[in-house]
Amino acid sequence: MTRFVMILENIGNLTTFNPDSGEVETTSNTSLVIEDGIIVENGSGEFIDCTGCLVTPGFVDPHTHPVFLDLRVDEVAMRKAGATYEEIAAMGGGINSSINGVRNASVDELIERVSRRMDQFLKLGTTTVECKSGYGLNTEAELNSLQVIHEVNQRHEMDMIPTFLGAHAFPPEFAHDHDGYVDLICTEMIPAVAEQGIAVFCDVFCENGYFNVDQSRRILNTAKEYGLTLRLHADEFEDSGAAELAAELGAISADHLMAVTDVGIESLAQNNVIATLLPGTTFFLDKDTYAPAKELMKMGVDIALATDFNPGSCHIKSMPFIIHLACKYLGMTVEQAFASSTYYSAKALNLEHVVGSLTIGRKADVIVWDVEKLSDIPLHDSGLPIKMMIKNGKAID
Numbered sequence: 001m002t003r004f005v006m007i008l009e010n011i012g013n014l015t016t017f018n019p020d021s022g023e024v025e026t027t028s029n030t031s032l033v034i035e036d037g038i039i040v041e042n043g044s045g046e047f048i049d050c051t052g053c054l055v056t057p058g059f060v061d062p063h064t065h066p067v068f069l070d071l072r073v074d075e076v077a078m079r080k081a082g083a084t085y086e087e088i089a090a091m092g093g094g095i096n097s098s099i100n101g102v103r104n105a106s107v108d109e110l111i112e113r114v115s116r117r118m119d120q121f122l123k124l125g126t127t128t129v130e131c132k133s134g135y136g137l138n139t140e141a142e143l144n145s146l147q148v149i150h151e152v153n154q155r156h157e158m159d160m161i162p163t164f165l166g167a168h169a170f171p172p173e174f175a176h177d178h179d180g181y182v183d184l185i186c187t188e189m190i191p192a193v194a195e196q197g198i199a200v201f202c203d204v205f206c207e208n209g210y211f212n213v214d215q216s217r218r219i220l221n222t223a224k225e226y227g228l229t230l231r232l233h234a235d236e237f238e239d240s241g242a243a244e245l246a247a248e249l250g251a252i253s254a255d256h257l258m259a260v261t262d263v264g265i266e267s268l269a270q271n272n273v274i275a276t277l278l279p280g281t282t283f284f285l286d287k288d289t290y291a292p293a294k295e296l297m298k299m300g301v302d303i304a305l306a307t308d309f310n311p312g313s314c315h316i317k318s319m320p321f322i323i324h325l326a327c328k329y330l331g332m333t334v335e336q337a338f339a340s341s342t343y344y345s346a347k348a349l350n351l352e353h354v355v356g357s358l359t360i361g362r363k364a365d366v367i368v369w370d371v372e373k374l375s376d377i378p379l380h381d382s383g384l385p386i387k388m389m390i391k392n393g394k395a396i397d
């Protein structure tokens, strides 16, 4: 059988997190050999000249909500006029206003929307995306949302990792019966999601006004029994003890954390829960409070970065822009933000042995940049200087 070998040669700077040393390392004037989509030690085949170029792994975005019909653009203008995210939700906007779109759209229509969004992610250098359901909020529409992720994943170059987020908000039919919705999630939705066999993770929006700690615990324990790995939207707007819950339940990741307390940070650190930070959301919502990244790092918590792309609170798809925000508002260095957008973001998806670093045996998801060094990346928020994207060892347009 012939093997397909591609060699990136004369690479100006190859920059990757090295899992063995735990550091971001740069090797100059080097080459990278790819055989059948995997990085290997050596071989001969098709040469690609990378003189003067920076070469990095593709970005891994471990938190997005891409299954919806339309962006809620009106809410942007409402915020500019002074309304907060919470006020807009209370006025009938917010997560609930995206439900009708998903419930009334056909699966094919959603496949088309999600597929186009994945095209855009790929153009921005992202090669693996975690994708949540969560705008259907009944059994049928949630299963359909996961099916959409599955179908697009089959057809698209992008690697999409599905997460069940039935506990994203209380749908209107359960506005006065929150525990009834939690019952539905635990007795009907999670068993059906497990039987469908697509979702890898279960997430809950654990936040004052959404799912409280007891409801979140019940949902996540049920999900765990059905074999799903746990992650949480935790302490986004107010502290509700969600970080502590993530630690108690052994979640892989606690996300957002703008309002996390020192006790919450301590419990994440002690239980090896990754903190997935989403500075794009604070920025997009015109808020001032960013997650305490420096305290998290000081306590030894691993930090992943993600876009949180969704129809309401963040329309950003660009990981380079998230890196820029992380440097500006989270006090991270470019190297730290890069490691958190590649290796640690892969780790937040249990995929650090598969993607997120350019080391032997990993998948060849590679960006060849038209810039020379890592610190040039955040200077380009759009119109990215990407010369070539390689996904699974194949050059893509």
Ligand code: NIG
Pocket: 065, 094, 095, 098, 205, 233, 236, 281, 308, 310, 311, 312, 313, 314
């Ligand atoms: O991560 N926090 C919950 N979910 C999203 C918001 C989704 C929406 O507004 O549609 C978030 O910010």
Ligand code: FE
Pocket: 063, 065, 233, 308, 310
């Ligand atoms: Fe989110």
